Amino acid sequence: MELKITCIPGDGIGPEIVREARKVLDSVAKSYGHRIQYTDILMGGASIDVHGIPLTEEAVETAKAADAVLMGSIGGDTTTSPWYKLPPNLRPEAGLLAIRKALNLFANLRPAILYEELAKACPLREEISAQGFDMLIMRELTGGLYFGDRKTIEENGIRKATDTLVYDENEIRRIAIKGFDIAKKRSKKVTSVDKANVLDSSRLWRSVVEEVAKNYPDVTLEHMLVDNCAMQLVKDPAQFDVILTENMFGDILSDEASMVTGSIGMLASASLNDTKFGLYEPSHGSAPDIAGKDIANPIATVLSAAMMLRFTFDLDKEADAVEAAVKHVLKEGYRTADIMSEGCKKVSCTQMGNLLVERI
Amino acid sequence: MELKITCIPGDGIGPEIVREARKVLDSVAKSYGHRIQYTDILMGGASIDVHGIPLTEEAVETAKAADAVLMGSIGGDTTTSPWYKLPPNLRPEAGLLAIRKALNLFANLRPAILYEELAKACPLREEISAQGFDMLIMRELTGGLYFGDRKTIEENGIRKATDTLVYDENEIRRIAIKGFDIAKKRSKKVTSVDKANVLDSSRLWRSVVEEVAKNYPDVTLEHMLVDNCAMQLVKDPAQFDVILTENMFGDILSDEASMVTGSIGMLASASLNDTKFGLYEPSHGSAPDIAGKDIANPIATVLSAAMMLRFTFDLDKEADAVEAAVKHVLKEGYRTADIMSEGCKKVSCTQMGNLLVERI
Numbered sequence A, B: 001m002e003l004k005i006t007c008i009p010g011d012g013i014g015p016e017i018v019r020e021a022r023k024v025l026d027s028v029a030k031s032y033g034h035r036i037q038y039t040d041i042l043m044g045g046a047s048i049d050v051h052g053i054p055l056t057e058e059a060v061e062t063a064k065a066a067d068a069v070l071m072g073s074i075g076g077d078t079t080t081s082p083w084y085k086l087p088p089n090l091r092p093e094a095g096l097l098a099i100r101k102a103l104n105l106f107a108n109l110r111p112a113i114l115y116e117e118l119a120k121a122c123p124l125r126e127e128i129s130a131q132g133f134d135m136l137i138m139r140e141l142t143g144g145l146y147f148g149d150r151k152t153i154e155e156n157g158i159r160k161a162t163d164t165l166v167y168d169e170n171e172i173r174r175i176a177i178k179g180f181d182i183a184k185k186r187s188k189k190v191t192s193v194d195k196a197n198v199l200d201s202s203r204l205w206r207s208v209v210e211e212v213a214k215n216y217p218d219v220t221l222e223h224m225l226v227d228n229c230a231m232q233l234v235k236d237p238a239q240f241d242v243i244l245t246e247n248m249f250g251d252i253l254s255d256e257a258s259m260v261t262g263s264i265g266m267l268a269s270a271s272l273n274d275t276k277f278g279l280y281e282p283s284h285g286s287a288p289d290i291a292g293k294d295i296a297n298p299i300a301t302v303l304s305a306a307m308m309l310r311f312t313f314d315l316d317k318e319a320d321a322v323e324a325a326v327k328h329v330l331k332e333g334y335r336t337a338d339i340m341s342e343g344c345k346k347v348s349c350t351q352m353g354n355l356l357v358e359r360i
């Protein structure tokens, strides 16, 4: 099979971790008889430095021409980097929001898994973490407060800023369908999170989700208020299978959930549209403080590449092989600095990539 | 001194816990030579049952005529209670939002403290909880998504819902001042939480908070994105002193912080306006499942009454006495069911109230 992949190395540790993920993909291609054609595009700070803007139209066109996008991470230190002296719409993150919208990537999937081998890194007590957990946050990614109208005006000398949270039923329905579809292949439970006791958009969310649920009689649906969900993630993360929620709540809850696992350097993500096309990136940020030191953890990016094999290319066996390789090196005790613990063998970013390649 | 207090027993366990808090207040009044004049009003489900609406104008007037309001909790089981068959603006929670607005209670203070005696209930690992933590969430309570325009319309047969997030600089300034004022009396650090990489309202928030900070050279200000804050609360809660944030973020983060303490039955809150007037209520909900069983924990309400003594009446000695009594009974090993642990003595709601009264 021919795989056309656009890479966004990005900023900070981005280039290092994408390099290792490509090595792993290449090794998969070789073993299973596929051919990969890579193209690189600039985004975020890397694009600002060259083009003055965080994402060019040409870059978007290149991405569109591929089957999938593999991204590292973007952004820099917000207090010291010159990128953050620019107006908001020219900063690195604006590139990320722009590509999500341009490619219509409305469904953001963020698994939050407690890896048995890394259970010690979990910030929760053993009584809570002992049973393990494996949830997936299905976050709506192209609507809500992120893309509603906004303005800052001065009225009688008083500055006033407005953002708008808008959802229509179609936007809600398509993400709900993605949520139920994936729950069907997992533990068959959807927790839809909203703030229906306050927001109109949440009340519409809730009723559309209920309509969609009717087509999935074997999937259990429960509704949870966002404030309660923020509590439950800490109290009892094992109760969750698929968490289905809107853009801003998903941003907050998925980060909370990833921290609850204790190993954010391991967490992949996929952003999908209505076709097989997707953008795949680690859940963590660009970690400018450790960039270029070859100590970053490439596993989240490698697992994002595995999600790409599975979702975009339907190459389940190949995806399984990558995930098995990750489990394998963890079992053997290899760790990058961020997940290092006593008695394990500390390896660099490059070494981790090599170990994974050997085990494909 | 003459203290005029309006009580809102409310729904669920509300009446039981308010009764115990009143006993404690009465005992303080007796010991320190004050006279308390109580009036009761209905709110939430209790008001719906009598008046058909969750808050009457007369109730608001009664509250306004007092120096402070002591509230239990409102609301019922959202799936079984008939209150939740009513339209949203007639449900119990609408009463709470209405009284916040009517009394201009823009500053919501929620301390999240890890009590040494209850450290075992903390869901975090001992390495994290061992150093303890004591933070205060200063949440803006009368603006943002909670009170902006909202509407649900049908456009070409498609339902579409809109909520609006609005802040003007005056609303931000007055809550920021409250945040810095209280930080000055605590550990002198303010963490202002926003989503300035996306929202206009957050960018205005950030610049007004920076203006206010200039008048507090001895208080350290840091900015944190809301998604990162949701992570940091789990990873390292001890880093926080005062968290200053807008209404919706404050709703989510204060609940997360309260769960991180592991003893939400202990957490008080105060909602203040620009005068000494305030509404005081426990951080927890109405727990309809255990209502009327005399097993609820009255301590959060008792500590809310202590906040009232301190903030509204400037009776610091009296507030200290209440807080000391709480510490005392915990040291002696008395626990209500929610915070019970091995080797402690389990007591009812009434017994806990009596124990506190005896120790004033």
Ligand SMILES: CC(C)[C@H](C(=O)O)[C@@H](O)C(=O)O
Pocket (backbone or CB within 6 Å): A093, A096, A097, A251, B197, B198, B227
């Ligand atoms: C960088 C930022 C705009 C982005 C978001 O808020 O969506 C990030 O936090 C994420 O979750 O991918």
Ligand SMILES: CC(C)[C@H](C(=O)O)[C@@H](O)C(=O)O
Pocket (backbone or CB within 6 Å): A197, A198, A227, B093, B096, B097, B251
């Ligand atoms: C009941 C609800 C409307 C309320 C809120 O969201 O403010 C509650 O969660 C709170 O935090 O006091």
